[in-house]
Amino acid sequence: MLIKLTGGIIYDPANGIAGKQQDIYIQDGKIVNPPSDAVVTQEYDIRGKIVMAGAIDLHSHIGGGKGNIARILMPENHRLDAVAHTDITRAGTGHAMPSTFTTGYRYAEMGYTAAFEPAVLPINARQAHMEMGDTPIIDKGGYVLMGSDDYLLRMMVAKKDQKAINDYMAWTLQAAQGIGIKVVNAGGINAFKFNQRRLDLDEKNPHYPVTPRQILKTLATAVQELGISHPLHVHGSNLGIPGNDETTLNTIEGIEGLPMHLTHIQFHSYGTEGDFKFSSGAARIAEAINKNKNITVDVGQIMFGQTITASGDNMRQFANHKLANPNKWVCMDIECDAGCGLVPFKYRDQNFVNALQWAIGLETFLLVEDPWRIFLTTDHPNGAPFTTYPHLIRLLMDRSFRNDMLATIHPEAQKMTTLGSITREYTMEEIAILTRAGAARLTGLVGRGSLGVGDFADITVYSENSDREAMFSTPDYVFKDGNLVVKDGKVVKVTWGTTHVVRPNYDASVEKDLKDYFDRYMTMKVGNFKISDDEITEDGRGSLTVHPLKGAAI
Amino acid sequence: MIEITEVPSPFCGIGTDDLSIQVEGLSLKVSANGCAVNTPAFEQAMTDLQPRINGEEVSLSEAVNHAAELLKNANQPVIGGCATDVNGMRALLELADKNGAVVDNVNFVGARRNFLAMQDSGWMNTTLAELKNRCDVLLIVGTDLESFAPRFFERYLWNQESMFLEDTSARQIIYLGKAPSGAASTSPNGKKAQVLPCSNEDLPQVVAVLRALIKGKIIAATEVGGIAIADLQAIANTLKAAQYGVITWAAGALVYSQAELTVQTICEMVKDINDNGTRCSGFPLGGKEGDQTANQVCGWTTGYPARMRFSSGMPEYDPHLYDSNLMLANGEADVLVWVQAFNAAIVPPKTDKPTIVLGRSGMTFEKEPEVFIPIATPGIDHAGHAYRLDNVVAIRLKKLRDSTLPSTAEVLSAMTQAL
Numbered sequence: 001m002l003i004k005l006t007g008g009i010i011y012d013p014a015n016g017i018a019g020k021q022q023d024i025y026i027q028d029g030k031i032v033n034p035p036s037d038a039v040v041t042q043e044y045d046i047r048g049k050i051v052m053a054g055a056i057d058l059h060s061h062i063g064g065g066k067g068n069i070a071r072i073l074m075p076e077n078h079r080l081d082a083v084a085h086t087d088i089t090r091a092g093t094g095h096a097m098p099s100t101f102t103t104g105y106r107y108a109e110m111g112y113t114a115a116f117e118p119a120v121l122p123i124n125a126r127q128a129h130m131e132m133g134d135t136p137i138i139d140k141g142g143y144v145l146m147g148s149d150d151y152l153l154r155m156m157v158a159k160k161d162q163k164a165i166n167d168y169m170a171w172t173l174q175a176a177q178g179i180g181i182k183v184v185n186a187g188g189i190n191a192f193k194f195n196q197r198r199l200d201l202d203e204k205n206p207h208y209p210v211t212p213r214q215i216l217k218t219l220a221t222a223v224q225e226l227g228i229s230h231p232l233h234v235h236g237s238n239l240g241i242p243g244n245d246e247t248t249l250n251t252i253e254g255i256e257g258l259p260m261h262l263t264h265i266q267f268h269s270y271g272t273e274g275d276f277k278f279s280s281g282a283a284r285i286a287e288a289i290n291k292n293k294n295i296t297v298d299v300g301q302i303m304f305g306q307t308i309t310a311s312g313d314n315m316r317q318f319a320n321h322k323l324a325n326p327n328k329w330v331c332m333d334i335e336c337d338a339g340c341g342l343v344p345f346k347y348r349d350q351n352f353v354n355a356l357q358w359a360i361g362l363e364t365f366l367l368v369e370d371p372w373r374i375f376l377t378t379d380h381p382n383g384a385p386f387t388t389y390p391h392l393i394r395l396l397m398d399r400s401f402r403n404d405m406l407a408t409i410h411p412e413a414q415k416m417t418t419l420g421s422i423t424r425e426y427t428m429e430e431i432a433i434l435t436r437a438g439a440a441r442l443t444g445l446v447g448r449g450s451l452g453v454g455d456f457a458d459i460t461v462y463s464e465n466s467d468r469e470a471m472f473s474t475p476d477y478v479f480k481d482g483n484l485v486v487k488d489g490k491v492v493k494v495t496w497g498t499t500h501v502v503r504p505n506y507d508a509s510v511e512k513d514l515k516d517y518f519d520r521y522m523t524m525k526v527g528n529f530k531i532s533d534d535e536i537t538e539d540g541r542g543s544l545t546v547h548p549l550k551g552a553a554i
Numbered sequence: 555m556i557e558i559t560e561v562p563s564p565f566c567g568i569g570t571d572d573l574s575i576q577v578e579g580l581s582l583k584v585s586a587n588g589c590a591v592n593t594p595a596f597e598q599a600m601t602d603l604q605p606r607i608n609g610e611e612v613s614l615s616e617a618v619n620h621a622a623e624l625l626k627n628a629n630q631p632v633i634g635g636c637a638t639d640v641n642g643m644r645a646l647l648e649l650a651d652k653n654g655a656v657v658d659n660v661n662f663v664g665a666r667r668n669f670l671a672m673q674d675s676g677w678m679n680t681t682l683a684e685l686k687n688r689c690d691v692l693l694i695v696g697t698d699l700e701s702f703a704p705r706f707f708e709r710y711l712w713n714q715e716s717m718f719l720e721d722t723s724a725r726q727i728i729y730l731g732k733a734p735s736g737a738a739s740t741s742p743n744g745k746k747a748q749v750l751p752c753s754n755e756d757l758p759q760v761v762a763v764l765r766a767l768i769k770g771k772i773i774a775a776t777e778v779g780g781i782a783i784a785d786l787q788a789i790a791n792t793l794k795a796a797q798y799g800v801i802t803w804a805a806g807a808l809v810y811s812q813a814e815l816t817v818q819t820i821c822e823m824v825k826d827i828n829d830n831g832t833r834c835s836g837f838p839l840g841g842k843e844g845d846q847t848a849n850q851v852c853g854w855t856t857g858y859p860a861r862m863r864f865s866s867g868m869p870e871y872d873p874h875l876y877d878s879n880l881m882l883a884n885g886e887a888d889v890l891v892w893v894q895a896f897n898a899a900i901v902p903p904k905t906d907k908p909t910i911v912l913g914r915s916g917m918t919f920e921k922e923p924e925v926f927i928p929i930a931t932p933g934i935d936h937a938g939h940a941y942r943l944d945n946v947v948a949i950r951l952k953k954l955r956d957s958t959l960p961s962t963a964e965v966l967s968a969m970t971q972a973l
């Protein structure tokens with residue numbers, strides 16, 4: 001079977017192509033050279049349409065225990081968005097935290113072909129993979145959450161060397177089948193279990209005499225030394241607290257040049273100026289990002305409306321529980337490993353703080369100069385459900401639309417933001433970098449987010465439309481591994497994506513101490529903790545794709 | 555004979571994974587770390603190997619086709635039991651989606667007390683390893699913990715070592731409501747649990763007064779439900795002074811009208827303690843008959859826990875209306891599918907409606923169902939996944955023997971195909 005996409009306008013930043021008309025040939029799931037003799041079995045005339053690789057969401061809470069608590073907590077939210085089955089798709093529910101099948105279909109229907117769960121607790125990793133295993137069409141993967149686990153903190157207190165810590169992290173990454181390492185409120189989730197209610201960057205955990213700064217440094221060093229492509233994925237300290245822009249700047253400085261990804265930076269860019277002692281720190285933070293080339297960020301844009309915040313940061317979630325709307329919330333301490341907190345939120349444009357949060361996110365997008373180091377996220381579902389991405393893209397690409405929106409928010413917030421004076425509009429090429437080429441590069445995916453010969457045929461085709469929200473909501477065609485899965489914004493075929501992982505080496509003797517620890521303190525045997533490959537593949541539709549380490553030959 | 559070690563159990567709910575089991579053909583013997591729940595569940599003999607239609611042995615495909623025919627012609631099928639592993643639940647939900655069925659887990663009436671409280675106001679909970687390493691005060695409300703899980707104390711409280719307690723035998727155990735049936739709660743150094751018994755009828759009031767005391771309210775009465783206010787005040791003080799208090803209950807044991815309000819009072823009390831500057835966590839007990847597994851898989855597949863329906867083509871949730879027993883009794887449902895892969899003793903409700911049973915081998919019936927298909931047991935006959943009571947940890951079940959029985963998932967998928 002040879003498929004030809006004829007006459008599309010290609011935006012493929014991975015290969016330096018921006019708006020060039022070019023045919024694409026697909027065979028056996030991959031992009032191939034124009035064959036000299038083979039007969040085209042299926043041709044799509046897409047002359048004048050915009051072509052990009054399938055989009056990749058590098059931070060979206062799609063699988064794992066806290067997401068399922070979020071689902072079960074909010075039946076009233078699902079009732080407003082019940083999804084009937086069709087001949088080819090399963091029934092489900094949507095809005096803030098959609099069911100797994102609905103998540104896969106809706107991502108694909110927006111032209112996305114991969115999403116990464118950023119907070120896989122090692123002890124809950126089975127669930128994350130089972131949920132992602134029930135998420136159709138898109139590829140997936142997870143960042144394994146560390147940094148509040150007692151095992152690591154005990155190692156640090158015992159002054160174990162970096163090599164031993166690297167071994168432990170590589171072992172855990174493999175046991176939990178992840179592609180990267182995440183840290184959430186470094187040490188803070190752990191400190192909350194000792195009744196600490198706040199933990200600053202240089203504050204010691206009440207039980208273990210180590211600070212968040214030391215934990216970040218240790219983890220980031222391990223990620224680099226192990227050759228994991230994705231930099232340490234950091235949910236910083238002091239989320240949501242006015243004045244945390246200082247914490248964020250200190251965090252950037254404290255990592256001393258090591259690669260670090262600061263996630264949902266919007267929630268960490270708050271100053272204390274103005275009548276309400278809440279102001280935008282976006283300009284200062286963006287300046288630091290522009291200057292420090294080792295730093296990447298995703299924004300975690302908020303959108304107005306109902307959602308639910310789902311986070312591993314139970315220390316901060318507990319602190320914010322009085323803002324729960326509706327007034328119900330869940331916090332959990334989890335297995336000497338981590339924790340989670342679920343707090344429903346209704347972001348309102350007439351609420352000063354929410355309105356300014358909205359503006360801070362957009363300021364960040366527009367003030368960070370290098371599109372390869374910033375990524376388009378709402379931290380689904382924390383800032384808003386992922387289904388708001390087309391609206392967000394319009395805000396970035398269309399200044400007059402953005403200013404129209406700005407004029408409707410809380411008037412005091414309008415005064416506190418520079419947003420109205422920022423003239424930048426994202427180009428089509430920049431959107432393709434944020435949502436495709438850059439995301440693939442930062443997660444270390446080989447053959448994705450790119451339309452070169454030999455790459456996987458994950459391809460999205462849009463009709464040009466000056467209403468960018470409409471354009472990015474309903475692609476004409478989406479191909480996943482060469483299969484036409486979406487036509488005119490609707491799923492036409494259901495396929496199953498792969499699970500992306502990396503496997504840095506470790507010294508097998510690391511398991512000796514772990515076995516002892518599990519036997520003494522944990523609630524399962526170490527052998528039963530590790531997730532085997534067949535757990536992901538035995539259903540006949542899941543698969544694993546192991547990506548090379550940094551610097552390794554492909 | 556071979557011996558398999560570190561065997562995880564899907565039966566007890568507390569994720570015990572240190573059993574040793576001797577396998578000889580189809581017969582199993584627990585050789586280490588058994589208990590009153592797990593040992594008989596593993597050792598249960600495999601007696602039925604062949605499906606039956608109206609008592610006559612038939613082939614699997616005949617049974618599947620007959621079942622599919624019944625489902626095809628049904629106006630409102632219900633799938634009850636829902637006691638199986640993750641893959642079994644996946645297949646069950648696919649069948650229900652296609653067939654427009656009601657899905658109802660066998661333990662939902664009990665679990666509903668938790669869901670109603672959780673979905674109304676939330677909770678703050680913990681998991682087994684935190685309890686094992688941190689808990690210095692355990693308050694057990696309305697529940698006989700050791701009959702619920704015989705090895706709970708041994709594994710999670712009287713463990714020799716813990717990371718954050720000097721001496722685990724110094725933990726304080728308090729029973730409120732139901733008294734313990736044995737001595738498992740007596741610490742290794744002989745310290746007995748404190749027991750403040752009251753009737754289930756009085757429990758809501760007793761718990762409400764305890765919460766009021768925790769909030770610092772003045773109580774004029776001197777006793778409630780036969781318990782002195784001074785004793786409740788002492789519990790309140792203990793919880794507020796604890797390093798890491800845990801309050802546990804089994805919703806299934808709170809068998810009285812509107813027990814969800816008691817659960818809610820417990821959960822709000824936990825939050826009050828945290829709001830007042832002390833750490834405390836709730837710990838709901840469950841995890842039997844695949845209940846957590848059913849609720850988890852149903853949760854990610856539909857957004858709702860396992861009492862919902864697909865009758866109008868999309869998921870709808872109602873914790874009261876879609877009670878399969880009531881629907882069968884009042885004629886709303888006309889075909890019952892009963893799925894029980896773990897426990898041969900838990901049989902379908904009595905009904906005159908056509909009944910299809912996917913049951914553990916050895917299930918006996920007062921009235922033979924129209925279709926009976928003996929199915930494999932997850933964790934014995936095939937590998938799989940099951941959730942532990944704390945809802946975070948899915949355990950990897952092992953295959954221990956070669957049997958010819960099909961898995962729940964295989965049978966239900968075949969029925970979906972045949973529809």
Ligand SMILES: [Zn+2]
Nearest residue numbers: 059118379382
């Ligand atoms: Zn996040």
